Amino acid sequence: MKLESLNWDSEFFEIKVGRIVFNNSESDLKKLLDEAKKQNYQLLYVFTDKNTMLSSEILNQWNGKLVDRKVVYKKEVSTNIKKDKFVFPYDDTSVNDDLLGLAYLSGQYSRFRLDKNFPKGSFERMYKEWLVKSVNGELADEVFVAKEADRIVGFVTLKVNNNNGNIGLIAIGKNAQGKGLGTQLINVCENYLNKCSVETLTVPTQLDNLQACKFYKKYGFEEDSVINIYHFWI
Ligand SMILES: CC(C)(COP(=O)(O)OP(=O)(O)OC[C@H]1O[C@@H](n2cnc3c(N)ncnc32)[C@H](O)[C@@H]1OP(=O)(O)O)[C@@H](O)C(=O)NCCC(=O)NCCS
Known part of the structure; x- marks a missing residue:
């Protein structure tokens, strides 16, 4: 150790x-x-x-505390092309407030938000940087957005490494949840990976995020690993 x-x-x-x-x-x-x-x-x-x-x-x-039970879900990329008609590649290089709000929503169970010992505003700074660097291509290969009446109501970021696609950020706005748009965001990732001949797709989340865990399992993901993360403010 x-x-x-x-x-x-x-x-x-x-x-x-x-x-x-x-x-x-x-x-x-x-x-x-x-x-x-x-x-x-x-x-x-x-x-x-x-x-x-x-x-x-x-x-x-x-002064230690359990702050995250981090789970990684994994699935084989399906070779069936799936329907994703409300989802589009994000072709802008700047971010607007809708997208920023969705990035924060994506991190609602993040240890950087839940642990109040970090300097104020740290979580927002971190997720803003993550979003900006995803949109500009540093942290993601693709960003897809879900739209309702031309407004962005959801998004996902995807990065390919070693024959695996990994989802970084994913969220559907509160008013648009439960209508199948989250499913379409994963579909578009699978279709993209399928075209690039990438074989697996992973997504990390928190076991406390019951809604997300249920959503991934329903889609066909299986638990690949779980680790406990403690913060010690010494
Ligand atoms: C997780 C999330 C992306 C799912 O998107 P969505 O558009 O709501 O999901 P869908 O409508 O495609 O739902 C598919 C399945 O997910 C599950 N699900 C979706 N919303 C759910 C909810 N509120 N409670 C429990 N299960 C839910 C259901 O099993 C649903 O299937 P059903 O409609 O046949 O019951 C979305 O709820 C979300 O953005 N949550 C907040 C942000 C977040 O936590 N992101 C994950 C970060 S890792």
Whole structure:
């Protein structure tokens, strides 16, 4: 088990952030937290595997909290071309407030929103940057939008790596949910991946996001991995 410095997170939040992947010894974890404190770390992300929960003793002693049970869903890309007639490629390079609101909605269960110890506005800054860099092609290969009467009511971002397409952000606005548009957003991703001969599609979410988990399972995704993420503000 080792302490890893996270440069991107440290610069973005302007606090010293590190990560520890837990290996089943709480006494070793305590030693690392102690070491991290001496090195002036302020926040540690501690990752444990699906069935490993940290004791309340270490959480209380070190100001730790479970903030995310991150699940990755996966499916084989279907070779049937599917219907997606209300969904279009987003061909603009700028973002408007509709899209920004949808990006925030996509992150409603994000640990960066739910953990109130981050500096105020951090979640919004992070999701805005994620959206902007998806639309400009840095973090996504494709962005698709769902439209109702010419207004954007939903979107998805997709990035291909190693023969796998991964969904970054996905949301349908509250008033447009439950009408099949979310399904069409996944359809358009599958059609795109199918054309590029990419074989699998993944999407990460949070187990607490029951609506999203139900939606992915109904679509045909299966659980690929689950990890627990703790934040220790030391
Ligand atoms: C998850 C989401 C994208 C689904 O989009 P949607 O357009 O509402 O979904 P669809 O209409 O295509 O629904 C397909 C299935 O998903 C499930 N589902 C959709 N909305 C649901 C809800 N409010 N509660 C429970 N299940 C729901 C249902 O099983 C539904 O099938 P059914 O209509 O036959 O019952 C959308 O609800 C959403 O944007 N949620 C908020 C943002 C979010 O959490 N994004 C995920 C980030 S990882």
